[in-house]
Amino acid sequence: MTQAPDLVLTGGTVHTPSGPAQVDVAVRDGKIIGIGSFPDAARRIDCTGLDVLPGVIDSQVHFREPGLEYKEDLESGSRCAVMGGITAVFEMPNTNPNTDSVMRVHDKLERAHHRMWCDHAFYVGATAANAPDLAELERIPGTAGVKIFMGASTGNLLVAHDEELARVLAHGTRRVAIHAEDEDRMNARKDLRVEGDPSSHPVWRDDESALLATRRILKLAREARRPIHILHVTTPAELELISEHRDIASCEVTPQHLTLRGEEAYPRLGTYAQMNPPIRSGAHVDGLWHWLQQGVPDVIGSDHAPHTIEEKAKPYPASPSGMPGVQTLLPLMLDHVLNGRMTLARLIDMTSAGVQRIFGLQSKGRIAVGYDADFTVVDLKGQFTIAEDWLQSRCGWSPYTGMELKGRVLGTIIRGHQVMWEAQLADSAVGEPLKFAGAL
Numbered sequence: 001m002t003q004a005p006d007l008v009l010t011g012g013t014v015h016t017p018s019g020p021a022q023v024d025v026a027v028r029d030g031k032i033i034g035i036g037s038f039p040d041a042a043r044r045i046d047c048t049g050l051d052v053l054p055g056v057i058d059s060q061v062h063f064r065e066p067g068l069e070y071k072e073d074l075e076s077g078s079r080c081a082v083m084g085g086i087t088a089v090f091e092m093p094n095t096n097p098n099t100d101s102v103m104r105v106h107d108k109l110e111r112a113h114h115r116m117w118c119d120h121a122f123y124v125g126a127t128a129a130n131a132p133d134l135a136e137l138e139r140i141p142g143t144a145g146v147k148i149f150m151g152a153s154t155g156n157l158l159v160a161h162d163e164e165l166a167r168v169l170a171h172g173t174r175r176v177a178i179h180a181e182d183e184d185r186m187n188a189r190k191d192l193r194v195e196g197d198p199s200s201h202p203v204w205r206d207d208e209s210a211l212l213a214t215r216r217i218l219k220l221a222r223e224a225r226r227p228i229h230i231l232h233v234t235t236p237a238e239l240e241l242i243s244e245h246r247d248i249a250s251c252e253v254t255p256q257h258l259t260l261r262g263e264e265a266y267p268r269l270g271t272y273a274q275m276n277p278p279i280r281s282g283a284h285v286d287g288l289w290h291w292l293q294q295g296v297p298d299v300i301g302s303d304h305a306p307h308t309i310e311e312k313a314k315p316y317p318a319s320p321s322g323m324p325g326v327q328t329l330l331p332l333m334l335d336h337v338l339n340g341r342m343t344l345a346r347l348i349d350m351t352s353a354g355v356q357r358i359f360g361l362q363s364k365g366r367i368a369v370g371y372d373a374d375f376t377v378v379d380l381k382g383q384f385t386i387a388e389d390w391l392q393s394r395c396g397w398s399p400y401t402g403m404e405l406k407g408r409v410l411g412t413i414i415r416g417h418q419v420m421w422e423a424q425l426a427d428s429a430v431g432e433p434l435k436f437a438g439a440l
Contacts, residue, residue, distance in 0.1 A: 004042070009052055013052065016366070016368065017366050024037055026041065029416070032367065049381070055414065057088045057090075057351060057361070060254075060304075062091070063077035072395065076392060076394045077091075078118045084327035085409035087374040088120065089120050090122075090301075091122050091144075094149070094157055112431060113433075118431050119433070119434050123143070123177060124137045124140075124146050128156075141439050143439060148165065150179055150213045152186075160184065173438060175227040175228060177228075178231060179232070185208065198271045198316040198319070201279075207234075215241060232257065234284060255302060255332040257288060258332075258333075260273060262281050262282070271312050271319035298357075301329075305323060306324040330378075331405050333347050361436055372415050373415055375412075387401070410422060414430060
């Protein structure tokens with residue numbers, strides 16, 4: 001290290017690739033320049049008694065801008081993120097209009113610049129029409145890749161049939177994110193929805209709807225020799241199937257599918273528990289944890305998808321699917337760690353190094369010299385209650401309000417900027433586009 005640091009995090013337990021250590025981390029110009037002992041620095045952050053994690057990355061959020069800003073926007077959604085310890089997000093394309101062209105990707109990037117609190121990348125939505133352009137679109141700087149909706153979504157983003165899916169997979173090389181529910185099966189089962197009863201949601205969108213779509217896309221991906229990433233997996237059978245195709249498939253689980261049990265959630269929350277794929281039974285939750293402990297899910301994403309209280313108050317099935325979650329991802333998962341469901345090392349891998357590894361994210365995902373100075377600082381001895389006045393989402397609610405959790409998120413540092421500390425935001429947003437191998 002030839003230059004003095006402009007920032008040192010000192011006194012904490014730092015989670016490096018070699019494991020946890022009582023060391024300082026030195027930062028200069030937004031990069032990590034040393035790990036060890038550094039008595040001199042322009043600025044120091046005392047992390048005594050705290051754990052310093054690599055910056056947590058949420059690789060699936062819906063921030064609703066443009067077109068649906070009354071639910072959420074890029075500023076408010078990213079404010080939720082940093083309040084919950086998230087340093088970067090991948091945002092989804094089902095906005096209005098859809099993010100499905102060069103112009104619309106650039107529009108989002110312009111809207112986000114130093115208005116989003118965290119670093120960010122935007123998915124390009126695949127359609128039947130834009131399939132030939134996807135090899136170019138996926139390489140736009142600031143894009144996370146291509147997203148396919150095999151089940152119905154906003155606008156024209158539905159790609160439901162094998163011929164169209166094969167066309168999409170044939171154009172480009174980067175890993176493709178998949179919402180895997182079988183549209184034909186769900187259309188055939190719509191009469192199983194019970195008016196006013198959201199607990200019928202997982203009956204309609206059943207295990208087989210998910211498993212059938214996952215089986216189809218795995219076959220098509222293998223034929224195309226294209227890596228895929230299956231989002232928000234809800235059934236143990238899917239994880240078992242994916243475990244047989246690790247050369248082409250990675251996958252995600254969400255905090256809500258690891259936490260909420262349908263038998264309890266639907267009577268208590270009603271339509272506020274409604275999402276796609278659905279919240280399922282306690283047996284499903286236990287099955288997901290089994291496969292997590294077997295090492296199969298690669299990442300944890302929130303699938304933050306807010307709707308207003310007025311929209312959620314509509315009687316099922318007129319009520320929309322989706323719930324907020326970016327701000328509560330890390331608090332919920334820390335609680336699971338401290339209750340012995342998973343190790344902190346596994347959580348770190350699923351929220352930082354794993355995201356970097358799967359998507360080719362550059363300069364992110366670990367505390368190591370040369371990487372961006374992104375840190376999530378937590379108090380593992382603390383306790384935390386999710387309260388309404390802490391929530392930042394425009395939608396104004398959370399399925400977890402009132403939950404008492406072990407552990408506490410204390411601070412969010414992005415490229416050396418102390419963006420959040422003790423639930424207080426910095427004066428201005430500093431979010432920048434993420435960089436990926438394979439992009440221009």
